[in-house]
Each structure stands twice: as C-alpha cells, then as structure tokens.
Amino acid sequence: MIARERVRGMPVNTWYAPTLSEIIALGEQDILGSLMPNAALPPLDKTPEQRQASMERQWSGAIAALNACFAAMVPSSSDLGHSAIGVVLSGPAPILQSGLADHVASWTMTAELSLADWLPYHLLPSSETSAPHPFSTPSTLPLLGHDPLAQEQFCLALTPQFGVVMTLGRDTTGDPVFLVSFVPDVVMQAWRSLRSRLVLSAPHVLSQLDHLVQQFTPPTPDYRVVTQFHRLMLMHLPEPNHGTVHNIDVAPSCPVDGFQPMPVQGQALHSTHLDTHGRADVELLRAIAHEVRTPLTTIRTLTRLLLRRKEVTPDIAKRLAMIDRECTQQIDRFNLIFRAVELETEASKPCAQSLASISLKQVFHDGVPQWQERASQRNLTLDVRLPQTLPMVVSDPVMLNQMLSGLIDRITQTLPSGSHIQMQVSLAGSQLKLQLRSHLDHKGDRPIPDPVSYGFFAPTLQSIGDLLMFQPETGNLSLNLDVTKNLFQALGGKLIVRHRPHHGEILTIFLPLETRSEA
Structure with a gap:
C-alpha cells in the first residue's frame, strides 16, 4: 500500500490507494478544467481556524441532509422487510441516525482505538429489548496504520436514486476542505479506493460489499435529487460560532473630494429602515434567492457534466458553455442579493473586523475579462485604466468582485448599443479611488443614438420592496442605490453616485488602503 519515493532529494510516503479527498478534487477539477483550463479557485481570506469551522459546518449540514434523504426512503410499516435501502461506508465514525441503521447496510472504517476520539458523545443502549435486525449494528472495519484516509472524515453512500461521496479533509496545501460529488465515475473511484484497502484489512466482507455495490450501482442522478440534497444541507447548516477576530490596520481616513471617514469599529452601519411589512418582504426575498440559486x-453542474462527454460537438459545447456562463452570472447576482438581505437584518450585522487585506491586481485580473465580455455581449465597450502598481486594500475579495460586477451590470443594462464605459483606478490620499463613467461612442461609422429618444441613461426603474429595483425593458433585477451603498460600506468603503441628465452616471468608489504596522 505504501511506496517510498524521492522528490527533489526528499523521501516521501506515497500510498497507491488515494484518499477520497484526492479522488473528489481530481474529479471536480476535470469538470472545471474541461471548461476553463486555466481556471483556479480564488483564495479564501480566512484564518485557518475560520476555514476549519466553515468546513465543519458544511460537513455537518451534508451529513444531516443525507440522513434526511435516507429517512424519506424508509418504507411504510406495511412494506417493512429485511432488504437494505442503501449502503453507507463512513469513517472514522458512523454517520447514520439510530433509526436508520435498521434499513441501511453500513460499515465504519477506522484506525485502531481511534473511534472514540471522533465521537462527540456516546449513546446508551435502549432499556427495551427488541429482536435484532440485520442492519441494526454497524460493523467496524479496520484501516491500516499510517493510512492517510484515517485523517479524514468521509462518507460513501449508495442508494437506488443516487450515489454520493463526501469528505472533510485537507487539500494539497494542507488547508481544511469539504468536498462532495454525485458524479457516478467519481463515486465508483472512491469505492474502488476503499475496496483496495479492505482487500488487505478485511477481505471477509468483500463478497457482501461487492454484491451490495452491484445492487446499488450509482446512476446519473436526477437534478431534482441533487437540488433537494443541497437544499437540505443549507437548511441543516449549524449556526456559526463567532469567535475572536483579529483587527487589520487601515490607513487613517482623510477628506478626499468630499469623502468623509468611514465608521469602522463601535459604530453601527446605516441600514434601510425595515418595518414589519418590510421584514416580511426581506424574508420572502431570502427564500426566493435561495430557491433560484x-x-x-x-x-x-449538469451542464459541466455534459461538457465532459466525448460525443459533444463543438457547436453544442459552445451553447453549453453559454448556459454555464449565464448560470454563473445569475448565481453571483443572487449571492449578492442574499448578502444584501443579511446586511439589512438585525441578526447579521457586518463588521469591519472581518475584512482582510487583498490584492486588487488579482481582483482585476479575474474580473476585467468577464466585465468586458458582458459589455461586448450588449455591443458596448469597456476601457479599464489601471495604475502601474496596485496597492493592497482592506475589503472582502469575493464580495468586492461581485459588487463591481453588479455595478458593471447596472451600467450595461441601462446603456444603448454603441455606448462606451470607462473604468479608471487611481490613488486619492489614503484611499483607492475607482470611477466608472459612461458616454456615447462617437468613433467609427456607427450611428449615434439620440439620448432623448433612447431615454439614454434614464431607464425606467420600478422599486420592488425595500431592496430591489426592476427594469421592465430588460427584466433585470438590481439592488437599489441605498442598499448598494450599504454593501460598499460593509466592505469598508464608500460609493458616491452623481447623476448627469442625458450624460449618464458617474459612480465613484473609495476603498481604504492597508497599512502594516512595523514591529
């Protein structure tokens, strides 16, 4: 099971059987790589403790969702029999609720004497005696010493409707990661990896397991099954434990072009006043955002699975890629709406302490091609002017990218064909200044739209509740300006909007620069 190798003169241990985290990561990477060969996941600006807590919450939610799925499959009392409704291999602790153990064939794979360390509590045996059930007591299967799989929490589940494999482990950089896959090939690779271990440690169970795996060979799941699983997972996510967060030094604010200092600590951020009716709208919007995402x-996910198939023609692949791109844009949009809902509720107030030092170079490197593509799709041009050196700022990298994308969408949705957008980034004292301007393009032979007849820069926007604006001409939903300003304030910055009749809006964003205190 172990091979001894040398990499650049250093001896390393390499297991022939990969861990489940490695299998899932490679499988999902293949899906992403088929669409975007040069794509890379954005770094998460979280401390190791925060990331560990986040991954553990996702794992707990996924386990609860799986138990709920099994509970829905349990036959009625009149149909009870001794046939299993599924198979579960987990480690290093059992994951099934006690009532499901009677219906699911389950085994726990664990290193010797380590099971108790993973169990948060132990259940006392029932005082009532009952007839034994063939699946009532999960069997424990050993893992060989020094198997890296023993360092992961994992679960492989097979049912007539779907197969799933999920792990709570560590990625190639050693950071905690939660991974899940419903892809049949990935699930079967995970089973083969577990089986190769059992050949050495527990060959006596292989005959029974092989029969059950053949009986529950994972099919390509119905999208509704995957949707329901993720919905249940979100419903069962444990509440985050808010611990101590370290502060980051921010450059002191100074007045720049009328820019006033931001409240940072101990000051409540302004939020839109929500009465009882408004709060009902917010809860409805929260539910809609979740149901859409x-x-x-x-x-x-299914589109990316189709793109992996060899028989997909280039023309079909192009259309599938368009579906993927549109889904991603809408998911990001509703993520932003969902974040706005959280901001506007008292239960989740943003705080500047949660912000991190980020590189704007990476933000623009990832965002500019996407923004220019969106502008091009509407026959607009986007010119981005950046300084030679981009400083570090204090913000939220994911949310900042989504906010900038949202502003680009807001502008592109309101401009007629042939318009031009200019984005300029510069330093303004102790802040970074990002300005967006829009105007008609007078170059070339293209006809110049008449600002009045086109209603240029003055789209018909209708207010929907306290948070959203609706544009009937395009069907586009966007956050209203007050909420958008609040979101930028949550990012540690400020948004200023200047209206120019028939000449468009000037959107100016200020972000605080990072300063590192010298020891």
Whole structure:
C-alpha cells in the first residue's frame, strides 16, 4: 500500500490507494478544467481556524441532509422487510441516525482505538429489548496504520436514486476542505479506493460489499435529487460560532473630494429602515434567492457534466458553455442579493473586523475579462485604466468582485448599443479611488443614438420592496442605490453616485488602503 519515493532529494510516503479527498478534487477539477483550463479557485481570506469551522459546518449540514434523504426512503410499516435501502461506508465514525441503521447496510472504517476520539458523545443502549435486525449494528472495519484516509472524515453512500461521496479533509496545501460529488465515475473511484484497502484489512466482507455495490450501482442522478440534497444541507447548516477576530490596520481616513471617514469599529452601519411589512418582504426575498440559486447551481453542474462527454460537438459545447456562463452570472447576482438581505437584518450585522487585506491586481485580473465580455455581449465597450502598481486594500475579495460586477451590470443594462464605459483606478490620499463613467461612442461609422429618444441613461426603474429595483425593458433585477451603498460600506468603503441628465452616471468608489504596522 505504501511506496517510498524521492522528490527533489526528499523521501516521501506515497500510498497507491488515494484518499477520497484526492479522488473528489481530481474529479471536480476535470469538470472545471474541461471548461476553463486555466481556471483556479480564488483564495479564501480566512484564518485557518475560520476555514476549519466553515468546513465543519458544511460537513455537518451534508451529513444531516443525507440522513434526511435516507429517512424519506424508509418504507411504510406495511412494506417493512429485511432488504437494505442503501449502503453507507463512513469513517472514522458512523454517520447514520439510530433509526436508520435498521434499513441501511453500513460499515465504519477506522484506525485502531481511534473511534472514540471522533465521537462527540456516546449513546446508551435502549432499556427495551427488541429482536435484532440485520442492519441494526454497524460493523467496524479496520484501516491500516499510517493510512492517510484515517485523517479524514468521509462518507460513501449508495442508494437506488443516487450515489454520493463526501469528505472533510485537507487539500494539497494542507488547508481544511469539504468536498462532495454525485458524479457516478467519481463515486465508483472512491469505492474502488476503499475496496483496495479492505482487500488487505478485511477481505471477509468483500463478497457482501461487492454484491451490495452491484445492487446499488450509482446512476446519473436526477437534478431534482441533487437540488433537494443541497437544499437540505443549507437548511441543516449549524449556526456559526463567532469567535475572536483579529483587527487589520487601515490607513487613517482623510477628506478626499468630499469623502468623509468611514465608521469602522463601535459604530453601527446605516441600514434601510425595515418595518414589519418590510421584514416580511426581506424574508420572502431570502427564500426566493435561495430557491433560484439552488436549481441554477444544479443546472450548471449538469451542464459541466455534459461538457465532459466525448460525443459533444463543438457547436453544442459552445451553447453549453453559454448556459454555464449565464448560470454563473445569475448565481453571483443572487449571492449578492442574499448578502444584501443579511446586511439589512438585525441578526447579521457586518463588521469591519472581518475584512482582510487583498490584492486588487488579482481582483482585476479575474474580473476585467468577464466585465468586458458582458459589455461586448450588449455591443458596448469597456476601457479599464489601471495604475502601474496596485496597492493592497482592506475589503472582502469575493464580495468586492461581485459588487463591481453588479455595478458593471447596472451600467450595461441601462446603456444603448454603441455606448462606451470607462473604468479608471487611481490613488486619492489614503484611499483607492475607482470611477466608472459612461458616454456615447462617437468613433467609427456607427450611428449615434439620440439620448432623448433612447431615454439614454434614464431607464425606467420600478422599486420592488425595500431592496430591489426592476427594469421592465430588460427584466433585470438590481439592488437599489441605498442598499448598494450599504454593501460598499460593509466592505469598508464608500460609493458616491452623481447623476448627469442625458450624460449618464458617474459612480465613484473609495476603498481604504492597508497599512502594516512595523514591529
């Protein structure tokens, strides 16, 4: 099981059987790589403790969702029999609720004497005696010493409707990571990896397991099954434990072009006043955002699975890529709406302490091609002017990218064909200044739209509740300006909007620069 190798003169241990984290990561990387060969996941600006807590919450939610799925499959009392409704291999602790153990064939794979360390509590045996059930007591299967799989929490589940494999482990950089896959090939690779271990440690169970795996060979799941699983997972996510967060030094604010210092600590951020009716709207919007994101995520996943197939023609692949791109844009949009809902509720107030030092170079490197593509799709041009050196700022990298994308969408949705957008980034004292301007393009032979007849820069926007604006001409939903300003304030910055009749808006964003205190 172990091979001894040398990499650049250093001896390393390499297991022939990969861990489940490695299998899932490679499988999902293949899906992403088929679409975007040069794509890389953005770095998460979280401390190791925060990331560990986040991954553990996702693992707990996924385990609860799986138990809920099994519970829905349990036959009625009149149909009870001794046939299993599924198979579960988990480690290093059992994951099934006690009532499901009677219906699911389950085994726990664990290193010797380590099971108790992973169990948060032990259940006392029932005082009532009952007839034994063939699946009532999960069997424990050993893992060989020094198997890296023993350092992961994992679960492989097979049912007539789907197969799933998920792990709570570490990625190639050693950071904690939660991974899940419904892809049949990935699930079967995970089973083969576990089976190769059992050949050495527990060959006596292989005959029974092989029969059950053949009985529950994972099919390509219905998208509704995957959607329901992720919905249940989100419903069962444990509440985050808010611990101590370290502060980051921010450059002191100074007045720049009328820019006033931001409240940073101990000052409540302004939020839109929500009465009882408004709060009901917010809860409805929260539910709608969730219901929209979940199926879009499923559609995007299935689209990427289709793109992996060899028989897909270039023309079909192009259309599938368009579906993937549109799903991603809408998912990001509703992520932003969902974040705005959180900001506007008292239960989740943003705080400047949660912000991190980020590189704007990476933000623009990832965002500019996407923004220019969106502008090009509407026959607009986007010119981005950046200084030679981009400083570090204090913000939220993911949310900042989504906010900038949202502003680009807001502008492109309101401009007629042939317009031009200019984005200019510069230093303004102790802040970074990002300005967006829009105007008609007078170059070339293209006809110049008449500002009045086109209603140039003055789209018909209708207010929907306290948070959203609706544009009937395009069907586009966007956050209103007050909420958008609040979101930028949550990022540690400020948004200023200047209206120019028939000449468009000037959007100016200020972000605080990072300063590192010298020891």
